[in-house]
Structure formats: structure tokens, C-alpha cells
Amino acid sequence: MSAKIKRKNVSADEAAADKAAEIRADYLERARIRRPLETQWQLNVNFVAGNQYCIAGPDGVSEFEKEYHWQERGVYNHVAPIFETRLAKLGRIRPKMSVRPASSDEDDMRTAKTAGKILDGACRVLEFSSLAAKAAMWSELCGSSFYKVSWDQNAGRLVGSVDGANVYEGEVRVDVCPPYELYPSSVSVEELSECESLIHAKAVPVAEVRRVWGVEVSSEEVEVFTPGAGISAMEKGDGYCLVIERYTRPRADLPNGEFAVVAGGRLLHCGGLPYQNGNYGCLDFPFVKQDSLKKAGNFFCQSVVERVIPIQRAYNAVKNRKHEFLNRISMGVLAVEDGSVDIDNLETEGLAPGKILQYRQGSAPPRLLETGRVPLDFAHEEERLLSEFISISGVSEIMRSSTTTSAHSSGVAIQLLIEQDDTRLSVTAEYVKSAIRKIGRQILRLYKQFAGAGRLSRVVGDGGEVELIYWNKSDITCDDVVFDTENEISSTPAVKQSLMFDLLRMGLLHDENGKLSDAMRYKILDVLGYGGWEFTRDMESLNIARAAKENLSIKQGNPEVLEIDRHDLHIAEHTKYCLGGEFQKLSAKNPSLKERLMQHIREHKQFSSLETEAEGGGHDRP
Numbered sequence: 001m002s003a004k005i006k007r008k009n010v011s012a013d014e015a016a017a018d019k020a021a022e023i024r025a026d027y028l029e030r031a032r033i034r035r036p037l038e039t040q041w042q043l044n045v046n047f048v049a050g051n052q053y054c055i056a057g058p059d060g061v062s063e064f065e066k067e068y069h070w071q072e073r074g075v076y077n078h079v080a081p082i083f084e085t086r087l088a089k090l091g092r093i094r095p096k097m098s099v100r101p102a103s104s105d106e107d108d109m110r111t112a113k114t115a116g117k118i119l120d121g122a123c124r125v126l127e128f129s130s131l132a133a134k135a136a137m138w139s140e141l142c143g144s145s146f147y148k149v150s151w152d153q154n155a156g157r158l159v160g161s162v163d164g165a166n167v168y169e170g171e172v173r174v175d176v177c178p179p180y181e182l183y184p185s186s187v188s189v190e191e192l193s194e195c196e197s198l199i200h201a202k203a204v205p206v207a208e209v210r211r212v213w214g215v216e217v218s219s220e221e222v223e224v225f226t227p228g229a230g231i232s233a234m235e236k237g238d239g240y241c242l243v244i245e246r247y248t249r250p251r252a253d254l255p256n257g258e259f260a261v262v263a264g265g266r267l268l269h270c271g272g273l274p275y276q277n278g279n280y281g282c283l284d285f286p287f288v289k290q291d292s293l294k295k296a297g298n299f300f301c302q303s304v305v306e307r308v309i310p311i312q313r314a315y316n317a318v319k320n321r322k323h324e325f326l327n328r329i330s331m332g333v334l335a336v337e338d339g340s341v342d343i344d345n346l347e348t349e350g351l352a353p354g355k356i357l358q359y360r361q362g363s364a365p366p367r368l369l370e371t372g373r374v375p376l377d378f379a380h381e382e383e384r385l386l387s388e389f390i391s392i393s394g395v396s397e398i399m400r401s402s403t404t405t406s407a408h409s410s411g412v413a414i415q416l417l418i419e420q421d422d423t424r425l426s427v428t429a430e431y432v433k434s435a436i437r438k439i440g441r442q443i444l445r446l447y448k449q450f451a452g453a454g455r456l457s458r459v460v461g462d463g464g465e466v467e468l469i470y471w472n473k474s475d476i477t478c479d480d481v482v483f484d485t486e487n488e489i490s491s492t493p494a495v496k497q498s499l500m501f502d503l504l505r506m507g508l509l510h511d512e513n514g515k516l517s518d519a520m521r522y523k524i525l526d527v528l529g530y531g532g533w534e535f536t537r538d539m540e541s542l543n544i545a546r547a548a549k550e551n552l553s554i555k556q557g558n559p560e561v562l563e564i565d566r567h568d569l570h571i572a573e574h575t576k577y578c579l580g581g582e583f584q585k586l587s588a589k590n591p592s593l594k595e596r597l598m599q600h601i602r603e604h605k606q607f608s609s610l611e612t613e614a615e616g617g618g619h620d621r622p
Contacts, residue, residue, distance in 0.1 A: 016267040023262045027199050027244050030183035037300055041142045044305040047079045072320035079312050082393045089425055090136045093432050094129055095483040097440045102478045107582030111477045117459040122443050126174050134176045139292045143301040146177040147288040149442040151450050170450055172443050187299045192289050197248040204243045209263050217241050217264030247285050257283050277445045290435035292428050304393050315385045322378045328371045336366040394424030440481035448476045547573035558596050567608040574601050
């Protein structure tokens with residue numbers, strides 16, 4: 001009973017200090033468990049960089065010395081080309097995302113199209129291509145990488161000021177987090193959804209903590225993992241502190257989960273999870289995981305670099321021993337009788353051409369030992385190791401050096417090799433596409449939560465024209481993100497262009513009148529690599545766009561009908577809107593809307609009949 005009473009009397013400051021200490025202890029324990037993985041990541045980085053005479057030990061990565069001073073220590077780096085080739089192939093995966101409507105209702109289709117444009121505009125603002133390239137680099141290097149999808153209330157368009165402080169409309173923020181910044185509750189689970197909690201720890205300048213949280217914290221000695229140097233310490237006074245963010249999933253005692261932030265040993269924030277970014281608006285972690293190669297029963301996955309390290313060690317050893325043998329053949333191994341020559345002079349100068357070699361009278365003259373030839377085993381082992389690079393990494397000579405062997409000279413054989421390379425890489429490509437799809441969903445869910453009453457976005461329309469759309473969070477009714485393109489790995493620009501010309505020749509891209517629409521023309525130019533070309537919109541698309549605006553403005557009043565309108569297009573667009581589910585709901589609440597829209601359609605029909613009569617009367621005139 002006394003313990004409970006004592007706990008109740010704990011002050012808020014003491015409780016915050018206890019919470020901060022508990023979170024920091026949790027972080028240190030997770031870091032201790034994950035230490036062997038960090039050693040492997042550091043080893044991967046060293047091998048890609050060319051520092052390949054190092055080993056992983058209990059204290060991290062260390063470099064080993066030569067056993068003899070004459071040993072060759074050359075590096076014949078095949079890891080870096082494999083790494084760069086896979087990045088180049090994965091760099092093609094930039095699928096265009098769209099949103100699938102919840103139903104075939106006209107309202108759902110319109111809002112899905114709006115959500116797709118919002119998502120496309122957000123990706124352009126975020127420069128998502130560069131973010132995806134950075135994430136692919138970390139996943140190919142360490143096995144896994146992470147995206148952090150959050151909301152930055154100090155970003156976006158400036159909307160005003162309150163008490164001298166600027167107020168912004170806010171914007172989605174996407175950051176790429178290397179794997180050494182994330183600490184799961186267990187390294188034995190495979191997915192983020194299986195983690196009970198997740199820690200994001202990073203060394204941050206104290207000035208940044210002051211700017212974001214408005215709290216002054218003191219700098220501290222921070223241990224951070226840097227891939228090139230392993231564990232390094234930032235001395236106190238460098239102006240850095242360790243910021244630990246712990247995300248805890250909702251449970252019985254925490255129905256809203258928990259989001260706690262500790263910096264410099266102080267508790268900066270403790271509350272529920274901030275983002276409704278899970279399925280059906282549930283609270284979830286703001287992270288998306290991207291893998292290279294799955295590793296059963298492990299949260300952090302495996303990279304191809306880790307697989308080829310043993311082969312690279314063996315290849316370096318074979319090449320160096322081969323060169324040492326060649327040195328013996330070219331330089332020779334000299335046998336001398338003890339005391340017959342000046343050994344120091346011979347070691348320093350060697351057997352230079354024209355050298356006069358003096359030896360003691362009566363002793364045997366120095367002679368070169370027979371070294372023989374380089375054994376064929378060296379060449380066979382070298383070829384075998386090169387073939388193992390291909391079989392283990394899945395990167396053939398065609399991908400790596402754009403060359404083929406004499407055994408594969410036919411076009412069919414080369415195409416089969418290319419397809420095999422693409423098949424090996426398709427597993428990783430699916431992981432990348434899955435991560436991009438999850439990011440798109442989280443972006444739409446954050447806009448749904450924080451976008452507010454109205455926002456203005458600059459997007460690219462179906463015909464390639466730049467549009468400004470006015471939307472609010474109620475326009476995002478679905479977040480089922482799908483891809484408009486598939487199989488980007490094998491679909492090179494040349495293949496796409498050839499396919500496009502074939503479709504044009506067969507007439508499959510023309511409309512019922514045998515003509516190319518403006519929208520289709522823009523898509524063709526986009527495939528051919530000229531999507532940025534601007535061209536004027538035709539009268540048909542302008543009239544359809546004007547009719548769509550009139551549908552939205554019917555709530556405020558009856559829009560004006562102009563003589564220059566294409567009345568048949570307006571009538572069709574208004575009729576389609578009238579038959580949609582959205583208008584049916586609105587007219588049920590406000591019956592005058594239906595009559596207003598009917599009157600507007602009648603005016604278009606009157607203009608259309610007058611134009612028909614005028615054209616008929618014109619023909620009757622002499």
C-alpha cells in the first residue's frame with residue numbers, strides 16, 4: 001500500500017524523467033541486440049567502396065595486415081558494378097499512380113480522379129524520384145530501407161500570420177531513413193505490422209530541437225552508427241543530441257497508442273499516435289519498409305552485396321596469388337652460396353640489366369631457380385569465380401558491361417539472357433512497387449486528415465495541360481492506389497517506343513472516327529519521351545471542362561449559357577452529372593437544384609435548336 005501511495009505522490013517532472021529514462025534504456029537494449037547487423041552493414045559498405053581487406057569481429061569491422069611484406073593486396077572490385085547495375089535497373093521503377101474508384105458511381109469516379117491528380121502533384125512537389133533512388137541505394141546496400149511519411153505543419157503555402165507568427169497550410173513530408181536509424185521491438189518479426197513498437201533514433205543538432213519543439217536541451221555525447229566508420233562518438237559540445245522517437249501500437253491500456261519523444265534526456269512529448277494512416281482510418285506507424293531480398297524470420301533483410309562478399313574475397317586471393325607467381329617468373333628467384341656475394345646490395349638493386357655481379361673466388365656463382373609456368377588452375381578458378389558472381393548476384397555480363405560472350409551470338413539467346421536477368425530482379429522490383437503503393441496510400445490518408453477546408457494544387461491534366469484544381473479533404477473518398485504501368489524492368493524506352501508505333505500502325509489508338517484525341521496524343525508523346533511538349537487544347541476538351549465547372553457551380557445559382565458553347569457537349573456532360581449518385585443525394589436534400597439544372601439544360605437545347613434552324617434557313621436562301 002505504501003508503494004502505491006508513494007507512486008501517486010510522484011510529481012509530473014519526476015514522472016517525465018522516469019519516462020525519458022525508460023525510453024532511453026529501451027533504445028540502448030535494442031541497439032545492443034542489433035549490433036551484429038550493424039557490423040554486417042559496415043562490411044557491405046566497405047566492400048562496395050573497395051576496402052576489401054577487412055573482417056567483421058565482435059568489436060566491429062577491422063582491417064587485417066599482410067602476412068608477408070611481398071604479398072600482393074590488389075582489389076579487383078566486382079561488387080561495385082553489381083551494386084550499380086541493380087540500382088540502374090531498379091531506377092526504372094517509377095510507376096504512375098492512380099486511384100481506383102470505390103464504385104462505378106459518377107461521384108466516386110470523379111473523386112478518384114481528383115485523388116489521383118492530388119497524389120501525382122504531391123509526388124512532383126516531393127521530388128519522389130530522388131527519394132526512391134536514395135531508398136533503393138540503402139536497401140541494396142544493407143537489405144532494407146524505410147520511408148517516413150509525416151505531416152509538416154510549417155510547410156506548404158503561406159496562408160497568414162497569427163501574433164506575428166506565419167501560418168502555413170501544411171504539407172506531406174517524406175524522408176528516407178537508413179536502416180540503422182530504426183529499432184523494432186523484435187528483430188525476429190518480418191513486417192512493420194507485426195511490431196508492437198518502433199524506435200526512430202537520430203543524432204540531431206540542438207538548434208533543430210529548439211526550432212521544432214521550442215525546448216532548450218543541452219548537447220551530449222552521442223553514439224551513432226555511420227556506415228563508413230562503424231560506431232563513432234560525438235564529443236559533448238559539438239551541439240548534437242540524440243532524439244529518440246518511440247511509436248507504440250494501440251492496445252488495451254493504450255487505445256490510441258503512444259508517441260513519445262526524448263531528446264537530451266528530456267521528455268519532449270508523450271501522447272497518442274498522431275496519424276490516421278492505417279486501413280479504415282486506424283492509427284499506425286508513419287513508416288514504410290522497402291526490402292531487397294527477404295530473409296525468413298528477420299526484420300532486416302539481406303542484400304546481394306552480403307551474398308557476393310565471400311566470392312569477392314576468393315577472387316582477390318586468386319588474382320593476387322597469380323600476380324605473385326608472375327612476379328616470380330619475371331623477376332626470378334636467385335640462389336646464392338652463403339657469403340659469396342653482397343646480399344644487402346643484391347636485395348637493394350636486384351639484377352639490373354648490365355649489372356656486374358661480384359662473388360667470392362672459389363664459390364658457386366649465383367643462379368636463378370626454375371620457377372616454371374603459371375598453373376592452369378589459376379585461370380580455371382578465376383573463370384569459375386566469375387561465373388559464380390553471375391549465379392549468386394543474378395547480374396550477367398549483359399547487364400553489367402553490355403557485352404555478350406561468343407557462345408551467345410544469336411538474338412534469341414541474348415533476349416533469353418535478358419529475360420532471365422529481369423526475372424531475377426523482379427522479386428526486388430515487386431518489393432519496391434509495394435513500398436511505393438503504400439506510400440501513396442499514406443499520402444492520401446494524411447491529406448484526408450489534415451488538408452482542411454480547401455486547397456489549390458497545380459497538376460497536369462489528361463491532355464498534358466497544366467491545371468489548377470481546388471479541392472478539400474472530402475474529395476478524397478478512396479485511397480486504393482493502383483499503378484497505370486506494369487513491368488518497368490523489361491520495358492525499356494526503346495521497347496515502349498516500338499510498341500507504340502505498332503499500335504499506331506494498327507489503328508488501335510484512334511477513336512471511333514479514326515482520329516487521335518488530344519489526351520491520346522499527349523500520352524503518345526509522353527511514351528516517346530516528349531511529354532513536356534505543350535500544345536493547345538481543342539474545342540471539345542475546353543467545352544467539357546467548362547461544363548464540369550458549371551455542374552459544380554449549379555449549387556450557387558444557374559450558370560450563364562453562352563452562344564459560343566458547344567451545346568451538344570454541354571447537354572451530354574450535364575445529363576451524365578444529373579444521373580450520378582452525388583447529384584441524386586444533393587437534389588434529395590435541396591429539390592431546387594434539380595429544377596435549376598433542368599432549366600440550364602433546357603437553355604442549352606434552345607440554343608441548339610436555334611442554331612439548327614439558322615443552319616437550315618441558310619441553306620434555303622438563294
